[in-house]
Amino acid sequence: MSFSDFSILKFLANTVDILLVWFVIYKLIMVVRGTKAVQLLKGIFVILLVKVISDKFHLQTLGWMMQQVLIWGFLAIAIIFQPELRRALEQLGRGRFFSRTSNQEADEQEKLIESVVKAVDYMAKRRIGALISIERETGMNDYIETGIQLDSKISSELLINIFIPNTPLHDGAVILQKNQVAAAACYLPLSESPFISKELGTRHRAALGISEVTDSITVVVSEETGNISLTKNGELHRDLKLNVFKEMLSKELLSQNKVKSTSSARWNWRAKKNG
Template identity: 70%
Template sequence: MSFANFTVLDYLSSIVDILLVWYVIYKLLMVIRGTKAVQLLKGIIVIVLARALSGVLGFNTLGWMIDKVITWGFLGVIIIFQPELRRALEQLGRGKLFSRGNVHEDEERNRIIESLVKATSYMAKRRIGALISFERETGLSDYIETGIPLNSAISSELLINIFIPNTPLHDGAVILQKNQIAAAACYLPLSESPFISKELGTRHRAAIGISEVTDSVTIVVSEETGGISLTKNGELHRDLTIEQFKHLLEKELFDVDHDKQASSSKWNWRVKKHG
């Protein structure tokens, strides 16, 4: 069938067909993102490229070997990734296959929030000083370079362990990038504002300082009082309850807005707290 005989309906059908194929491929890539299947996909691409080059360059023996690998490789893939394939078919049957990307993002967001809340609550109760800065749009690479690189998953246990007194990494700030602990024992710039309350120590000044020059969100746990604070845009939110802290963290990091915020929660670091 030549293009000359195509009707408008045929063109529309072809366009929709192509868009659907691209959408399916995109969603499948989202499904395997972050799993070991990604490495398998890279391996398949390498094998296909090697087969094409062997044909062009006349490497017959290599081409024959790759053909055998391709012939039996699909059976091997089915055997090796049988659990993943079964889970994908189950999700397809429940209608959740193409929503997995959003579900995964929500689960990861909740995991990070819960890890930060759990670690902060533990350290606040025991008055363990802590300083945790979360990178957003403005990069914190200059400050990460001043510390010890970790590049590890965010977990409450690791965060608590870092700030235990007299350990090698407890002095300084932890910097988080996306879903990783990028570095510990980092140096942050101290705020030189004359309006900061005299009650506040070095950790709070560093938290305010980094928030004045970047859009990062920084958590502070006071070693003296166990109070929990949060800084953003040069402002300090002091003496938060765990519920207030969690709500603000969700709002500032992931734009999760809550209908009800505590009425006592106000951004103001210029007012000295009395009593």
């Protein structure tokens, strides 16, 4: 084997090594996304930055303090963030840490859509008020912690039962996270927009509020009229027919090449003169 062949093999080995490291880092980020561990990573970054600055300017006392924090911090991390670490190990043991096909995700999203549409149809016909928020890229754990944690499989029957009037969980929002019913009776931030119609109630204001601070999709069923509404990116789409609502939900949650374009019948609340 020539020297040039050896150099090429070494270059390829180093390239594969770097790609694997980045892949593992990416998977770790996906595991901790939307959890308290995100704030932990920010704190570690700040500590490392302070450590570098203290070494650069020879701040010995501050550098020693940061060194002790780094040494003992890993033990504290293992204790405080035990649930996140356990979840990562469970996913690794099930083979889900490195392999999760797009087909699996699409099937789960389709099941979510069918369950939500079926539940919304049932509740709209009977004028049962509902507020369902679906997490996407922006983590919603801060809002999940305000409610009652469920971590249950999604089904239309469960969603309907939650919003039956005078039951313990009906007052508040249901948050769907990673194809599970993460929590019920959650508090969502109310929108403070001055352009909201006066006829809209707390559910619609909460749906708009959460859409202004996250990229979630939130569904509202009016208790007074049974009308179906959907919010995303600070926009409210009101009085949707069931088929239009399903198309909108599918377009947002599924890849563009698997669904038809959304019907032109949907409209933004800002376009309506009377709100």
